[in-house]
Amino acid sequence: MPTPITRKGYEALKAELDRLHKVERPRVIEAIAEARAHGDLSENAEYDAAKERQGFIEARLAELKGKLADCRIIDIAGRTSETVVFGATVVLIEQEAQAKKQYTLVGQDEADLKFSRISVQSPVGRALIGKRVGDMVEVTTPAKIVEYEVMEIRFEEL
Structure with missing residues (x-):
């Protein structure tokens, strides 16, 4: 694949x-x-x-x-989607802390957390794929289960 x-x-x-x-x-x-x-x-x-x-x-x-x-x-220029797919920039609200987070889903070799780029194969990336604005997303971390709400999905040139 x-x-x-x-x-x-x-x-x-x-x-x-x-x-x-x-x-x-x-x-x-x-x-x-x-x-x-x-x-x-x-x-x-x-x-x-x-x-x-x-x-x-x-x-x-x-x-x-x-x-x-x-x-x-995967060419993301001019792309639109109502669901989270590869290349999407996703704005989330972490429910417990009410903290805003933003991630762009990229390939494994492009992932760089200091630029908010996460791998589509990471636990958060996998959990976000297919979600829509308003959907809740649960991500299991070593410490706890973190729940996010998808606030925005957009595509921007990297």
Whole structure:
């Protein structure tokens, strides 16, 4: 099943892939060559660090290639819906504290709580899918069950 992602999220993953491939990989290859030139590799900390960095870069490149191959871009520009779907920005009122919260439902790799972007696969994201304005939503957290009321559903460019 393809993983949903916004166009902006896809572009960010693609940019990271390009940067790793065109900048970071050549830089670490150069660092390895330079460390090799210093001689004995058995006690060469620079060589070990460069090889470790190379392993990280190669693993991340493989991960990004897999994610990009498995994702499906969901275009949210101009979208409207009366129910919460991927890409929606949802305004909620937490019932116990009467606190207003706002979340935008995005793909797993785009989730960033400091920007109020939550994964559509998170417990809150899963609970919100399909809800309408006025609906009550229960989310089970490790500490308690939190109840929200959906106040607004809108779509905005991320």
